[in-house]
Amino acid sequence: MRIAHIVLVCVAAAGCQSTQQEGAPVPGAGATTLVQGTPDTIRSDTTFGARNEESQPSGVTLTLDLTSYAPGGTVAMRIRNGTNDELGFNQCSSRTVERQEGTSWVPHPEPGRMCTMQLQIVMPNDTTTATTDLPHDLRVGSYRIVLILSRQTASNPGSVRAISPTFRVT
Numbered sequence: 086m087r088i089a090h091i092v093l094v095c096v097a098a099a100g101c102q103s104t105q106q107e108g109a110p111v112p113g114a115g116a117t118t119l120v121q122g123t124p125d126t127i128r129s130d131t132t133f134g135a136r137n138e139e140s141q142p143s144g145v146t147l148t149l150d151l152t153s154y155a156p157g158g159t160v161a162m163r164i165r166n167g168t169n170d171e172l173g174f175n176q177c178s179s180r181t182v183e184r185q186e187g188t189s190w191v192p193h194p195e196p197g198r199m200c201t202m203q204l205q206i207v208m209p210n211d212t213t214t215a216t217t218d219l220p221h222d223l224r225v226g227s228y229r230i231v232l233i234l235s236r237q238t239a240s241n242p243g244s245v246r247a248i249s250p251t252f253r254v255t
Contacts, residue, residue, distance in 0.1 A: 144168065147232050147247035153255050157221035160230065162249070163214050166207040170241055172234040173204045176215035179234065185227040185251065193228075195220050206237065223254045 145168060150161035166172050174180075177200035183190040198220075207213050217230070230249040236242055 145172065145234060145245050145247045147230065147249045149230070149249050149252060151252065152250070153253040154219055156219060156223040156254060158219050159216050160219060160252075161214060161216050162230065162232070163212060164207055164232065164234070164247065165212040166209060166234075168245070169209050171209065171237040172207045172245060173237050174207070174215075174232055174234045175200065175202055175204060176217045176232075178202055179232055180217055181231045182219060182223070183229050183231055184223075185229070190229065193220055193223065207234070219254070225254055227251050228254055 146163075146165045148163045148165075150163075154160060162176065164174070177198070182193045182195075184193055185191075205213065205215060219228075229251050232247045232249075233244050234247060235244045
């Protein structure tokens with residue numbers, strides 16, 4: 086099977102531009118579908134090596150390599166797809182960093198962030214890893230990463246909202 090890679094470069098204030106490139110054969114790759122609506126939410130309260138990620142076999146778990154990062158640090162994420170659906174995400178544009186303020190979670194604004202849009206597919210009952218960079222202007226505090234994964238099947242459209250464990254920025 087041959088797939089076309091769609092590359093989008095986005096700047097929050099300026100919109101996106103896209104180009105399409107013909108790619109090499111990719112085994113098991115699926116087509117991308119546009120999804121709308123409110124995503125399902127799955128929360129993971131684990132880090133790499135912890136056993137809790139196996140306790141949610143019917144959902145998606147998002148775990149992190151560390152419990153503390155510096156502003157601008159690189160985060161290694163592990164995404165486990167415990168669903169029956171192929172899921173797609175981009176480690177830059179599909180993620181949001183949220184800061185804990187009291188009992189609320191507030192998205193950290195990143196108006197100048199640019200992302201190259203390449204869809205990474207996670208097959209059912211598979212695990213993948215990806216890295217993302219934290220914003221350089223994070224203040225000391227508690228944060229989490231929210232990753233939106235889109236279902237890649239027309240028969241079950243929509244998305245899943247995976248939430249990482251809380252981590253500290255020091």
